[in-house]
Amino acid sequence: xxxxxxxxxxxxxxxxxxxxxxxxxxxxxxxxxxxxxxxxxxxxxxxxxxxxxxxxxxxxxxxxxxxxxxxxxxxxxxxxxxxxxxxxxxxxxxxxxxxxxxxxxxxxxxxxxxxxxxxxxxxxxxxxxxxxxxxxxxxxxxxxxxxxxxxxxxxxxxxxxxxxxxxxxxxxxxxxxxxxxxxxxxxxxxxxxxxxxxxxxxxxxxxxxxxxxxxxxxxxxxxxxxxxxxxxxxxxxxxxxxxxxxxxxxxxxxxxxxxxxxxxxxxxxxxxxxx
Numbered sequence: 001x002x003x004x005x006x007x008x009x010x011x012x013x014x015x016x017x018x019x020x021x022x023x024x025x026x027x028x029x030x031x032x033x034x035x036x037x038x039x040x041x042x043x044x045x046x047x048x049x050x051x052x053x054x055x056x057x058x059x060x061x062x063x064x065x066x067x068x069x070x071x072x073x074x075x076x077x078x079x080x081x082x083x084x085x086x087x088x089x090x091x092x093x094x095x096x097x098x099x100x101x102x103x104x105x106x107x108x109x110x111x112x113x114x115x116x117x118x119x120x121x122x123x124x125x126x127x128x129x130x131x132x133x134x135x136x137x138x139x140x141x142x143x144x145x146x147x148x149x150x151x152x153x154x155x156x157x158x159x160x161x162x163x164x165x166x167x168x169x170x171x172x173x174x175x176x177x178x179x180x181x182x183x184x185x186x187x188x189x190x191x192x193x194x195x196x197x198x199x200x201x202x203x204x205x206x207x208x209x210x211x212x213x214x215x216x217x218x219x220x221x222x223x224x225x226x227x228x229x230x231x232x233x234x235x236x237x238x239x240x241x242x243x244x245x246x247x248x249x250x251x252x253x254x255x256x257x258x259x260x261x262x263x264x265x266x267x268x269x270x271x272x273x274x275x
Contacts, residue, residue, distance in 0.1 A: 002075050004138070004171025005214035006230030007059050009221050010075065013228050014063065015054040017083055022050045022101045023065075030095035033108070034117040045069060045119055046098070058134045058170040062125060070125055072118040073108075079115035080229035082107045135170045138211050149200040155192035159203075160261045162192040171211060175242045178267050180206045182241040187275045188266045189259070241267040 002010070026046035028039040037045075049065040056062065063071040073079075082091065084105050090097060091109045096117065098106040108115065120128050135151075136142035148169075155162045163169050163177040172180065181188050183206035186199055195203070221232030240250055245258040249269040259266050 001077050001173050002059065002230045003173035003176050003214075004056075004059065004211055005176075005218045006232070007061060007075065007171075008056050008215060008230075009218040009232055010081070010228055010230040011054050011056040011061050013223050014061070014081060016223070017225060017228075018051040018054060018063075018106070020051065023047060023098050024101045025099045027097045027099075028095075028117075029097065030110075030113070032113075033095045033110070033115055034119070036118050042096075042119065046071070057125075057131055057137070058166055059173075060130060064122055068122050070120050070122045072116075072120050072125070072128065072130060074116040074130075075230070076110070076112065076114035076116065078112040079108065079110040080227060082109055082227060083225035133167050135166060135168050138169070138171055138207055145201055145204045148204050149195075149197060152192045152195045152200055157192055158188065158261065159186060159190050159192050159195065160188035160266050169207065172207070174264055174266075175239065176210055176214065178242045179240060180210050182268060182273060183210060185272055185274075187273045188261065188268050190275050241269060243267065 023046055026043050028034055028042040031039055034042055045067070046065070049067045049069070051063065052066050053064040054061065055064070059074060061073040061075070063073060065071070084090070084107055086103050090107055093109050093111045093113075094107050095110050095115065096108040100106065108117070118128070118130070125131055136147065151168050152162065155168065159181065160177060163172050163180065164174070178188070180203065184199065184202040186195070186203060218232040241256050244256040244267060247256050248254065249256055249272060252269065252271045254269060254271045256267055257270055259268070
């Protein structure tokens with residue numbers, strides 16, 4: 001599932017491709033993609049609207065229009081956008097199609113069928129349930145060591161589960177959570193409420209550093225209008241622990257291990273990340 005840097009890249013690429021362009025017609029092919037509206041209402045609200053800005057909040061993409069409405073989008077597992085020409089056929093898993101007035105069309109393709117769209121009044125975005133529950137943005141003034149430590153102390157789950165909870169920390173997923181815990185030297189199975197202040201400070205710094213490095217790397221991602229999915233990985237093996245089970249830790253040379261949390265793999269170094 002795309003995490004903050006990947007979603008940020010998608011938002012930036014859509015902003016570059018769509019700003020100022022107008023939708024002629026909007027077609028919701030898979031009704032469950034936008035469960036809070038009907039295909040007819042979806043079409044009526046978005047037709048003849050012009051893209052004004054595309055931004056990100058957490059893992060959500062916010063596509064704003066000149067009609068005082070915003071299309072809230074979550075890519076989930078396999079969602080992606082495709083900007084196609086008139087002669088191109090729609091992909092097999094096209095769930096929404098936005099015909100543009102210049103002849104091209106924007107298609108939302110989702111092989112796993114988990115993507116989500118919702119039309120919200122722009123001035124009500126902050127209070128919409130999906131956005132209102134999110135934790136502060138990692139680089140915002142609201143995200144502080146004190147706030148982060150208080151959240152840890154109030155949690156009874158493992159650190160890994162805590163970091164994946166978007167109401168506690170925004171933007172982290174399975175990959176970056178593993179990288180953050182490794183950078184901070186904290187075991188993923190330790191209880192969140194047992195994290196000391198010094199460890200909380202290390203985790204806080206690791207979150208900001210890891211995401212900043214990933215965002216910097218994502219800016220080198222190539223723009224492919226036919227496959228806007230946030231993938232910016234320049235090569236395999238760029239992670240320090242994620243996906244490296246059985247390979248030597250780059251710090252101590254001991255083997256990276258993998259455990260399972262709630263059905264998801266977690267990679268860590270048993271020496272560098274003691275409980």
